Amino acid sequence: xxxxxxxxxxxxxxxxxxxxxxxxxxxxxxxxxxxxxxxxxxxxxxxxxxxxxxxxxxxxxxxxxxxxxxxxxxxxxxxxxxxxxxxxxxxxxxxxxxxxxxxxxxxxxxxxxxx
Numbered sequence: 661x662x663x664x665x666x667x668x669x670x671x672x673x674x675x676x677x678x679x680x681x682x683x684x685x686x687x688x689x690x691x692x693x694x695x696x697x698x699x700x701x702x703x704x705x706x707x708x709x710x711x712x713x714x715x716x717x718x719x720x721x722x723x724x725x726x727x728x729x730x731x732x733x734x735x736x737x738x739x740x741x742x743x744x745x746x747x748x749x750x751x752x753x754x755x756x757x758x759x760x761x762x763x764x765x766x767x768x769x770x771x772x773x774x775x
Contacts, residue, residue, distance in 0.1 A: 664708070667722055669697040671715050685714035 672682060679690035679697075688710060695701045703711070712719045747755055 663699065664702065664722065665697045665699045667724070668693070668711055671717060671722065672697075675715055677715070682711070682714050686710040 672679070679693045682688065682693050683690040686707075688707065692701070693711075696703050708722055709719055712722050715722075747758070750758065
C-alpha cells in the first residue's frame with residue numbers, strides 16, 4: 661500500500677528540503693506538511709500537484725511506491741543544491757530562458773569540432 665506521507669517525506673529529504681522550504685514554495689503551512697508526512701491527513705490532488713512542483717518532480721513520482729532513485733530523484737551535492745535553491749528564486753520565464761541557454765551551451769560543447 662502506498663503511503664503518500666512517507667513518500668513526500670522521502671522525496672523532500674532526498675532533495676535536501678525542509679518543511680519550511682516546502683511552505684515557501686507551495687504556500688502550504690509547514691504544520692500541514694507535517695500532518696501529511698505523519699499520515700494524519702490526506703492531501704487533495706491539487707495539493708499533491710503543489711508538492712510535486714515544489715519538489716521538482718512529476719505528480720506520478722509522488723504516487724510511485726518504489727525507491728526515489730527509480731524515478732530520478734538524486735541526492736544533490738552542495739554546489740548542485742545551491743543551484744537548485746537559486747533557480748527556485750528565478751521567475752518561470754527566466755528559468756526557461758536559462759535552461760534554453762544551458763541546453764544550447766551543452767549542444768555546442770558536445771558538437772564535434774569543425775574541420
